[in-house]
Amino acid sequence: MTLTAPAAVADNARPYLHGTETTALAAALASGQYNHSGVTDEFEQRVAAFLGVPDVVAVASGTTALHLALLAAGIGPGHEVIVPSFTFCATVQAIVATGAEPRFVEVALNTGCVEAGEVLNALRPATRAVLPVLYGGRAVDLSAAHAALDERGITVVEDAAHAFGSHHGSRLVGATGDLTCFSFGPIKNLTCGLGGAVVPRTPQEATACRRLRDLGIAESAATRARTTTYTVERLGLRAQMSGLNAAIGLAQLDHFARTRTARRALWHAYATALEGIEGVELVDVDPDRSVPHLCAVRVLTDRDRVFHALRERGIGVGTHYPPNHRQPAFSTWYRPLPLTDRLGARIMTLPFHQHLTADDVEHVTARLRQALR
Template sequence: MSTIPVMIPWLGEEEARAAAEAVRSGWVAQGPRVAEFERAFAAAVGVPHAVAVSSCTTALHLALVGAGLGPGDEVVVPSLSFIATANAVTYVGATPVFADVDPATGNLTPETVAPLLTGRTRAVIAVDQGGVPVDLDAIEELARPRGIAVIEDAACAAGSVRRGRPAGADADLAAFSFHPRKLLTTGEGGMVTCQDGELAARLRRLREHGMSVSAADRHAGTGGAAVLETYDEIGFNHRMTDVQAAIGLVQLGKLPAMVARRRELAAGYRELLGAELAGRLVAEPTYGTSNFQSLWLLLPDEAPDRGQVLAAMAAEGVSARRGIMAAHLEAPYKGAARAPLPVTELLTSRTLILPLFHSLTAEQQERVVAALKGAL
């Protein structure tokens, strides 16, 4: 019996050809394909500027640097998120302040953020958890009058929609991931989107060691004196390669089909699970739609320990996964939470993520649900 994995990226010959063409071109570092991918991604999201980087973690890092965050500042983040969200805050010397989340969507709300705001709060990182769009408007309404920046961690949300607009479209700064667990993948990679042209230009310099003229532009120069770059501030090596961007361009063209298929599969799970269990799946908000990057389920109170459930499913050839981690329970942030986080601790301990990928068949879905019900 073959094992059903939790995720398989939708990659094929078109991506392979695009990567091979980049290799054959002789330009494999950051270059013209990265610039093309940035333009295409910005157009897809509906933002003026997109800056390609090596991961969503480096995207968050650049966003925080661009927003002026540093030592002594506090940034409100959900603990219920991959640890990179909190780590990026730590990278700039600021302090992550952990907030609880809505039990249905797993996202921050004004009600969970407001009690944690202090005179040192300089930003909130609002995560679109598992692809479920956060209510960015409501959080900005709370934060902006106080002079607090809001950064959207849209790592999982390419293709999700909030109030008729793509996730990330209305954020001053947003960060996306192209990890293989996401819908759109470049192997590793990320993107920062922003509204301000001067900020975008600075982020492009910062991703390349603070270099005033990119390596691609210097090598593209023809005739005349050599272009001599300067380094006016400390930057980073956060670049994406042209090989990755070539794959990303193909993937971007597939994104609408990816989202449609995953929404179809999520609806299929709801039907197969039955009303009681389907009611325990992550919920979509009234103001938006999810790309269902992850489909998680809160186990019933009477269910066995989650580890037992996962082991029983694995014995049936189904690779489900534990729910989203809670950063405040991990060693680097142990004891850092300033207030109880009961919803976060419930969701991180009692949820599991079901297999969901483009090529998942009806027969495989039935196997997943049978394995889950048997384990329960």
């Protein structure tokens, strides 16, 4: 075991490129089409085919995907959206951006994901949507709540930022019938450099998302180029995915089977190396059905001391995530969430990206064992 930390373990996460992205990006640059282009259209079609769904709407980021999906579902002022506090703040910001209010709920300690019973207990007359977060890539099963949600006309909008390629039963996340949002940011399972996507439930939702991402304009850019006018039908944002980002995503998609295998193997390597280490518990991301996005543990005593000890030794640990019901920006919607507080005080993520080797995993876990002592 080396005393000096390997370079790869200094990063909690790092983009992984397969080598074809540079050629794809150069071709997109040479085309001169740097906004939404035919390459973006091809990316949408390829992702839809991968998921086995009729349509996918590519947008500028995962946060934008959540925002547009909520708007397309009719969420706005006077509505409440049930959401776990244990998530990245972007999830909550997307709700607030619509004018709706977040209703924070607990998650299970062993998974970091919300469960159906918690959703049912949180329902109120103003509830119009539920926004489960697929933490670490794990699919969330709300089937026990679907009848009640359907009866009340409540929409499920999945934050699947961590879960591209994961399965929910026999179907891929995104193909389960819910309004699903992906992120293709720098360190996601599939990266476009920056980007996201919405999987709409109906053609009407697809049209709404496309108009929302394109400043509310009814006509496509190609159509507008052939006419002397256009029609602005509704509120809209400039939220397209550029052809440059889509080109990177297409190159990544060609190698996704390799990504899936590598990320599952890495998670299992950590699970094996962590066996017998007292004082930490591994968060279960259901790795055989997911494409793991991270490796999170609960440090049972003095997480902050362990965190800083590892950082001082060159180990890129993180804390994903500080609970949002404690954040000043969301204090209006604070409610007591003791389980989330406990999880937030214990959570720590280990370096997790495809540049890591089995030796790197052994180095990280050996340092963790030392820090716990």
